[in-house]
Amino acid sequence: MSVLQARYGQAFLRKKRGHECRHCFSTRHSIWCVEKMSGLIEYTPYLALLLRVWIGANLMIHGYPKLKSIFYPVKPGTAGYNIEGAKKIAQSMGAPADSAYVVTVLEFLGGLSLVIGLLVPLMGLLFTVEFASIAIAKKFKQRGRYIGGELGSRYEINILYMLFGITLIVLGAGPFSVDSLLGL
Numbered sequence: 001m002s003v004l005q006a007r008y009g010q011a012f013l014r015k016k017r018g019h020e021c022r023h024c025f026s027t028r029h030s031i032w033c034v035e036k037m038s039g040l041i042e043y044t045p046y047l048a049l050l051l052r053v054w055i056g057a058n059l060m061i062h063g064y065p066k067l068k069s070i071f072y073p074v075k076p077g078t079a080g081y082n083i084e085g086a087k088k089i090a091q092s093m094g095a096p097a098d099s100a101y102v103v104t105v106l107e108f109l110g111g112l113s114l115v116i117g118l119l120v121p122l123m124g125l126l127f128t129v130e131f132a133s134i135a136i137a138k139k140f141k142q143r144g145r146y147i148g149g150e151l152g153s154r155y156e157i158n159i160l161y162m163l164f165g166i167t168l169i170v171l172g173a174g175p176f177s178v179d180s181l182l183g184l
Contacts, residue, residue, distance in 0.1 A: 004005030015128020041086070048174030049117075055115025055164050059127070089152070093137035106130060114168070124168030131162040162174070 069082035087098035110123045135158040138144035144153030173179035 017061045021140060044171065045174040048120075048168070048171035049176055051164065051171070052114045052117060052120055052168055052173060052177075055127075055161070055168070056111040059111030060115065061111075063104050063111060066100070066104040067108045092142065092152075093134070094139065094141045104128060117179050119174040120173035120177065120179055121126070121169045124165045124167075128162050128165030128169065131158045134158045135162060 016092065038130040065081045066083045066086050069084070074082050074084075076156060083100060083104060086104060087097040090100045090103070091097050110126060113119055113123050135155040138153055142153040143154050144150075144160070145154050147154060173184075
């Protein structure tokens with residue numbers, strides 16, 4: 001018995017037999033596609049787990065040097081990514097310099113929140129807003145290009161993180177999260 005037969009019964013398969021697969025002209029292949037792809041749906045929560053931990057870790061890694069430089073200022077002219085550089089980037093996009101502090105805290109603590117799975121849809125929304133606004137600023141203030149151009153004015157990674165944020169809003173925290181323990 002297939003996954004679809006177990007879930008929906010023979011009536012569902014009878015309807016699907018007349019459906020053509022979009023990438024194949026075989027009705028038989030169409031039924032196979034529907035059966036195989038529906039079997040992957042049960043793994044969606046684990047995809048959410050993988051996605052939120054990976055994104056959270058990346059954002060923490062990105063935010064940590066800036067956060068550390070707030071409390072332990074670096075010497076002027078020292079190479080590395082710090083809060084002063086983030087303030088300059090914010091100003092170049094037309095945002096107040098102090099918005100770099102908000103973004104830094106959001107990246108580090110929001111990333112930590114994603115890793116442990118706390119308030120994931122809210123963090124997804126905040127990251128979606130952050131990265132959408134950065135992409136818009138890079139596009140219209142810095143005249144950036146989606147791919148190509150100067151390194152600081154590219155915005156494809158911002159669009160990618162924005163889409164990841166939307167995905168986290170939709171999927172939620174998944175298993176092994178504080179949200180699932182609290183029933184959120």
